[in-house]
Structure formats: structure tokens, C-alpha cells
Amino acid sequence: MAEIKDPENTIIIELKDGKVVIELLPDVAPQHSKRMKDLARAGAYDNVCFHRVIDGFMAQTGDVQHGDMEDGFNLRMAGTGGSDLPDLPAEFSKLPHDRGTLGAARSSNPNSANSQFFINFKDNHFLNGQYTVYGRVIEGMAHVDAITRGEPPASPDRMISVKVAADA
Numbered sequence: 001m002a003e004i005k006d007p008e009n010t011i012i013i014e015l016k017d018g019k020v021v022i023e024l025l026p027d028v029a030p031q032h033s034k035r036m037k038d039l040a041r042a043g044a045y046d047n048v049c050f051h052r053v054i055d056g057f058m059a060q061t062g063d064v065q066h067g068d069m070e071d072g073f074n075l076r077m078a079g080t081g082g083s084d085l086p087d088l089p090a091e092f093s094k095l096p097h098d099r100g101t102l103g104a105a106r107s108s109n110p111n112s113a114n115s116q117f118f119i120n121f122k123d124n125h126f127l128n129g130q131y132t133v134y135g136r137v138i139e140g141m142a143h144v145d146a147i148t149r150g151e152p153p154a155s156p157d158r159m160i161s162v163k164v165a166a167d168a
Contacts, residue, residue: 002021002138002139004021004165005023007165007166008037008164008165008166009023009024009025009026009033009037010022010023010138010164010165011024011036011040011135011162011163011164011165012162012163012165013045013140014160014161014162014163015143015146015147015157015158015159016158016160017146018140018143019139019140019143020119020137020139020141020143020144021137021138021139021140022102022136022137022138023135023136023138024036024037024102024134024135025095025134025135028091028093028095028133028134029091029093029133029134030091031088031089031091032088032091032113032132033134033135035083035088035114035115036117036134036135037164038085039062039064039115039162040162040163041167044064044083044115045061045062045064045115045159045161046159046160046161046162047158047159047160048061048062048064048158048159049061049152049153049156049157049158049159050147050148050153050157050159051063051151051152051153051156052118052151052152053147053148053149053150053151053153053156053157054149054151055121055149056122057120057121057122057124058118058119058120058121058124059118059119059121059144059147060105060116060117060118061116061118062105062116062117063082063115063116064081064082064083064115065081065082065083065115066081082114082115083114083115085114085115086114087109087111087112087114088104088111088113088114088132090106090110090111090113090132091104091134092110092129092130092131092132093133095133096125096128096133097120097123097124097125097126097127097128097131097133098120098123098125098136099120099121099122099123099141100119100120100136100137100141101119101120101133101135101136101137102117102119102133102134102135102136102137103117103118103119103120103127103131103132103133104116104131104134105117105131106131110130119137119144121144121145
């Protein structure tokens, strides 16, 4: 496993193929980093599906309101919800949306990010300055690359569990 320098700011996501280790960037996006840790600690991300996975672009997940449902209606709704917590203000930075970075998904309102996030499959610099970057994959990107594609996928992959490394 990758060397974890700061267990309190490292997330471990268990996927069907193995673990993905994400280093959060609280110095760049403190509110987004805290939100991910709070939701992980509450178990809110466990069993949530990847509802929007676009080949050559990104894999999006984190709809804790709809993303853990098995029925077709809720899978169609996945991507439209968040958590019970208030939306977050944008924390834009100069960090680029490179392959493996974690970005905050949001509506057209820059201050509407809540629980959803995406992992970039490649450098997506056209997103720079428009979406908050608050983490990066430090191990397991091959497992991210293997996530089933679709909007939504017919049989979506899920985050089996999401933990803060300090708690694992």
C-alpha cells in the first residue's frame, strides 16, 4: 500500500477490484476535505454507485441520497441529490484537474457542491478554475480505470466502503 503521510487526511475507498487511496488537500480546500471525512465517518458513502462514468473523462459518485438504491428509479435519480448537510462554497485554486485528481461535482451554481465528487481519468484542464480540486489518487488508479462506464451504467460499480485512514 502507498505510504500514508497524513492518515487523518487520507481516504481509502474499497472498490470491487481493490483499494483506492486518496490524499485529501485540506490546505487547498479545507471545507471539501472536511465534508468528505465527515460523510466517510458517517458511512454515508458506503455502497454508493458510480452513476456517471464517461470514458476518457471521469467517474462520478457520491450521491448519498440516491446512489445506494438498487431499483431502477433511484438509479435514474442518482446524481440529483446530496447529503442532509448544507452545500459548500467553491474553493477554487490553481491546482489543475490532472489525471487522478478528485473534483467536487456541482450544479451550474459554483457554490452548490455537497457530497458528490469525480475522479479524472485523464488531464481535464478545461475544468481548471471551475470545479474545486480537493484530493488526488496516490494508489489504485488502475481500479478507478476499471469502473464500468455509462450515464448511468446498466449495472453500476459501487464504493463498497469509504474510510478515513486514521480510522481504518
